Amino acid sequence: xxxxxxxxxxxxxxTIIMLGVGFQIAFSRxxxxxxxxxxxxxxxxxxxxxxxxxILVMLLIAFPLSFxxxxxxxxxxxxxxxxxxxIYGTRVYAYLLLGAILTLTxxxxxxxxxxxxxxxxxxxxxxxxxxxxxxxSRIRQQFKLIQYSAQMRGKNYRPWQPALYLRIIIVAxxxxxxxxxxxxxxxxxxxxxxxxxxxxxxxxxQWGLAIGLIILYFGIAFLVHPW
Numbered sequence: 079x080x081x082x083x084x085x086x087x088x089x090x091x092x093t094i095i096m097l098g099v100g101f102q103i104a105f106s107r108x109x110x111x112x113x114x115x116x117x118x119x120x121x122x123x124x125x126x127x128x129x130x131x132x133i134l135v136m137l138l139i140a141f142p143l144s145f146x147x148x149x150x151x152x153x154x155x156x157x158x159x160x161x162x163x164x165i166y167g168t169r170v171y172a173y174l175l176l177g178a179i180l181t182l183t184x185x186x187x188x189x190x191x192x193x194x195x196x197x198x199x200x201x202x203x204x205x206x207x208x209x210x211x212x213x214x215s216r217i218r219q220q221f222k223l224i225q226y227s228a229q230m231r232g233k234n235y236r237p238w239q240p241a242l243y244l245r246i247i248i249v250a251x252x253x254x255x256x257x258x259x260x261x262x263x264x265x266x267x268x269x270x271x272x273x274x275x276x277x278x279x280x281x282x283x284q285w286g287l288a289i290g291l292i293i294l295y296f297g298i299a300f301l302v303h304p305w
Contacts (some may be wrong), residue, residue: 080210086126089192091284092180098292100176103169106299109161112168115295121176126183137171138180144170161305186211209257220249 099115106112123133148167180189185249190207193199224245228235235242251296298304 082227087243087287088196088278088280088284089096089180089184089189089278090196091288092184093189093193093197094288095291096180097177098288099295100173101244102292102295102299103172103176106295107161107165108304109164109168110304111295111299112165115172116168119172119179122179123175129176134164136174139214140170140174144168172220188278191276192280195278196280213253215248216253217246217264224249241276 103112103115120133123186124130144167147170148163151159151163151166184192187208190199190204194201194204221242224242
């Protein structure tokens with residue numbers, strides 16, 4: 079149930095913070111702010127008791143990307159190359175951790191349902207995405223079946239061959255018709271009100287927190303201009 083997530087920020091608030099701060103990071107040229115965002119998100123992940131091993135693996139995987147950005151500006155940049163290198167090197171981790179505070183603490187289903195309630199995201203779109211995520215295992219199974227059937231005919235489909243994905247798309251189109259009929263049989267009608275069996279509270283102070291953080295970042299990044 080969504081109501082059990084009392085210790086964490088609401089998924090809608092996390093999405094707003096991620097988009098609001100993330101958009102500004104693209105135009106900000108502050109190393110210190112990138113570090114502050116990274117550390118703040120890391121502390122939030124620890125507060126939400128995300129697996130330390132999972133966090134470390136994520137940081138290690140991103141290290142080559144961060145180091146590559148840093149090194150490319152050191153070697154080929156112009157102007158203040160050291161400042162630019164640290165900006166883009168730390169920006170990788172700032173974006174990574176901003177996304178992680180949402181994706182590692184909230185399930186996809188909770189994110190979509192929360193956005194449909196508080197951000198008025200189309201319920202048709204939400205339930206369509208939920209159906210797609212639930213069908214991923216069937217898509218993987220179908221992927222293997224298509225490869226097996228091709229091998230029986232003496233053919234081999236490689237992951238980069240368009241013919242393989244064309245067959246998967248054709249199968250998915252048949253599934254979409256079945257899904258539409260199943261949703262209609264369960265009483266789903268586009269545009270009509272729906273009853274809900276869950277509760278997703280969103281305190282007003284969390285709205286204030288999201289707006290405050292976005293404004294605070296804007297003020298520091300574009301008015302103060304820290305290093």
